[in-house]
Amino acid sequence: MTYENILVETQGKVGLIRLNRPKALNALNDQLMDELGDALVKFDADADIGCIVLTGSEKAFAAGADIGGMAKFTYMDVFKGEYITRNWEQIRNVRKPVIAAVAGFALGGGCELAMMCDFIIAADNAKFGQPEIKLGIIPGAGGTQRLPRAVSKSKAMDMCLTARMMDAGEAERAGLVSRVVPMDRLLAEAMEAATVIASMSLPSVMMIKESVNRAYESTLAEGIQYERRMFYSTFATEDQKEGMQAFMEKRLPVFKNL
Numbered sequence: 001m002t003y004e005n006i007l008v009e010t011q012g013k014v015g016l017i018r019l020n021r022p023k024a025l026n027a028l029n030d031q032l033m034d035e036l037g038d039a040l041v042k043f044d045a046d047a048d049i050g051c052i053v054l055t056g057s058e059k060a061f062a063a064g065a066d067i068g069g070m071a072k073f074t075y076m077d078v079f080k081g082e083y084i085t086r087n088w089e090q091i092r093n094v095r096k097p098v099i100a101a102v103a104g105f106a107l108g109g110g111c112e113l114a115m116m117c118d119f120i121i122a123a124d125n126a127k128f129g130q131p132e133i134k135l136g137i138i139p140g141a142g143g144t145q146r147l148p149r150a151v152s153k154s155k156a157m158d159m160c161l162t163a164r165m166m167d168a169g170e171a172e173r174a175g176l177v178s179r180v181v182p183m184d185r186l187l188a189e190a191m192e193a194a195t196v197i198a199s200m201s202l203p204s205v206m207m208i209k210e211s212v213n214r215a216y217e218s219t220l221a222e223g224i225q226y227e228r229r230m231f232y233s234t235f236a237t238e239d240q241k242e243g244m245q246a247f248m249e250k251r252l253p254v255f256k257n258l
């Protein structure tokens with residue numbers, strides 16, 4: 001697939017995807033989402049990649065789904081899943097970690113896309129919001145579900161009902177983002193975090209991602225049981241033997257992702 005709305009590169013074991021529709025503040029149209037899904041699937045399948053970073057521009061991570069593209073749709077267009085919703089789930093199938101590096105606007109579907117990533121590193125100019133209510137719609141890619149889990153019911157209601165934006169400082173205090181860094185450090189910080197993750201044993205990385213995601217989607221008892229089963233299974237890997245042996249021999253481990 002040729003990409004017209006994203007830029008893709010690799011740096012070491014990190015796959016970097018930049019949303020690139022600058023004239024529309026990276027508004028997420030079907031073509032962009034198809035391309036993003038394609039790039040994510042390819043990085044996920046690439047044995048030389050251990051972590052993925054998704055970013056936008058300094059002005060916008062993404063200002064939402066493409067309003068011009070959506071305006072004409074009927075109920076049946078969207079219900080049948082031919083447009084908008086057809087390609088939004090791909091990112092959820094990615095088993096390697098995806099870090100969102102967010103600068104500028106992350107609004108509507110842009111905020112939802114960032115929340116679908118495994119964690120968010122924000123630049124100090126980042127602004128998060130779910131302004132769909134101003135368009136006579138509601139969030140459609142998890143905004144009403146992931147936002148309350150991330151920032152509390154009260155803040156999620158406030159943001160979804162009033163459409164107000166949350167700045168980077170508030171987002172960090174509320175737990176929506178893991179770190180806030182100066183704008184000019186954003187990509188370096190995200191790439192460094194991704195490089196650290198990509199240096200770890202991939203089986204452990206994937207099991208941690210699955211287990212933490214379980215915390216979102218199950219009761220505590222179910223989540224603890226799931227984590228325990230994943231923990232047991234790490235003892236079937238060569239990397240567990242190597243990791244512990246290396247510790248005892250006071251050297252760095254050499255993981256083989258096996």
Ligand code: CO8
Nearest residue numbers: 023024025027063064065066067085088107108109140141
């Ligand atoms: N869609 C299409 N174009 C957009 C969008 C968008 N979401 N956001 C900005 N643009 C375009 C503008 O139309 C403008 O284009 P042009 O220069 O041709 O007029 C260009 O980007 C620059 O935008 P502005 O001139 O408006 O820039 P400002 O700095 O003045 O304002 C804002 C920036 C505040 C971000 C403003 O552009 C804005 O409010 N944008 C819309 C934000 C919004 O409402 N987002 C939610 C969209 S709905 C949604 O995301 C639903 C998701 C459902 C997903 C379901 C999947 C399963």
